[in-house]
Amino acid sequence: MLQRWLVVIIGLPLLLAALLLCPDWVTVIVVCGIAAAAAYELLHTAGKKVPKCVYAFTILAAVAQEWVIYDAHTWQFYDSYQSVGMVRILCVPLVLLTVLFFVAVKSYGTPNAMPFADVATAMMGGTVFPMMYSAIFLLRMDGLYGKMYVLLPFCVAFLGDSFAMYGGMLFGKRKMAPAVSPHKTWAGSVAGLIGSALGLVLWGVVARMWLGYEPNYLNLILAGLVTNAIGQLGDLAMSLIKREAGVKDYSHIFLTHGGMLDRFDSTLFITPWIYLLVCAGML
Template identity: 35%
Template sequence: MKQRILVAVIGVPALIGVLCFAPDWATAVLVAALCVIGCHEFMGAAAPEKAAHWWGLAATLSVFTVFTVYFSGGAFAGSTVQKIMTWLLAALIVVMFIAAVQAYGKDDELDFPDISAMAVSGLVIPLALGCLVRLRMLEYGAGLVLIPLVSAFMSDSLALFGGMLFGKTKLAPRVSPKKTREGAVSGLVGGMVGMILFRIVFFLCTEVQLHIGWCVALGFVGAVMGQLGDLSFSCVKRQCGIKDYGRLLPGHGGVLDRFDSVIFAAPVTWMLVSAATLY
């Protein structure tokens, strides 16, 4: 627990510093870096025999995916740079399948589970986390980018403490034996409370009043999707026979262990923020 708290005390301010105070391209660089590490972790779990040889291709694909997202928004929308990045990303996807054909029958061949692992780590996860980049590029994006993090992380924290205090009924014992229904409900409350507190801080920093109804809704949806992401990635861990995806963050595991909830919360948050009138 001490390691977990220490990493949070150091990591959260650093994360906020990049997301809120650095230029939007820094968010893209940070997300790309997280995705590269995530590729190594996911390939190591889902395709351990092929990870050493092929994770570099998946990591390259993830970087191009994130920057394709970045160059598709803001002042870059419709530009030549966006078109070039889109074509390069498409070319890399083709290269992945060419590699599978070329490697067939060899010691390092890519079978369907390997290709699936590369697609998830190189495309699906970066597209999901890339929604943080999309949020950062919106008006008041330096604040809005924190919404999926606040809802997901507050949900995680309150679910942990709520489960410790009130937990009796198991939520999904075969997937995550320690999670309880009482903890899950506490997590939903945590997501909503977190967004109410976020609304206050957002107003103090920007003098823009966010709609409280939408804030509560975003907290609830972010918490639901965050918990689903946590359980989904736990399910993959159980199937792969591992406890954590990595050891990069003491007390938290790897990047995927820490950001699994954000991977599910960020896309839904971006869609709601884009569709709603928050202020």
């Protein structure tokens, strides 16, 4: 229990400082670290015969994907420069895919052959997850309200998880997906939805007081409900991978809290949808 509280007491202020007080590039570095750790954990958990060189290329691709997205976001693409930006966005997935299939073809038929499942796992960890996590710094860089927008996915995830935990403890009887996550209940799920909706309403009040943001509380409530539901799917999805691999945690980066994909599992799914809602002008 002491270790869990130490992680919260030390980690939460550091995360808030990186998101709110530091320049944009610091947030990007934090996201790079999250993406790199997530890529390693996914390969280590779901990979079957992953060579060390694939670990290195996948982690490098995850970091490179974040910086390419960050760099592309800071460019003004117009006229002839637009095609240059598209090439840079696609180059990391293309290079990683080429390397992965080269290794798979070269090793095929040998005792250490890398199966296609590992190719797909590496592509997920090296490109898809980083693209999803990049929405964190994209929210941070979104104009006047960026410092508030970046808090949205964490409000949805953390408050939703807290309400879900206590709701499940007090009222939980019917299991939600016992084969995947035996402790999750339908009562906890409903409590999580309510917690995220209330969290975004509170976010709107603070944003109005701090930056003069004009919140649409109905939209905030709907966004909290929808993104929390998606976040619960993300949580179950990451649990599914662990169950198939037969492990309890992805790693022990956060001591008894588990690994990056244990702590930032629902956030992985929530953040891109929050970013889409912000871009659509709904938040």
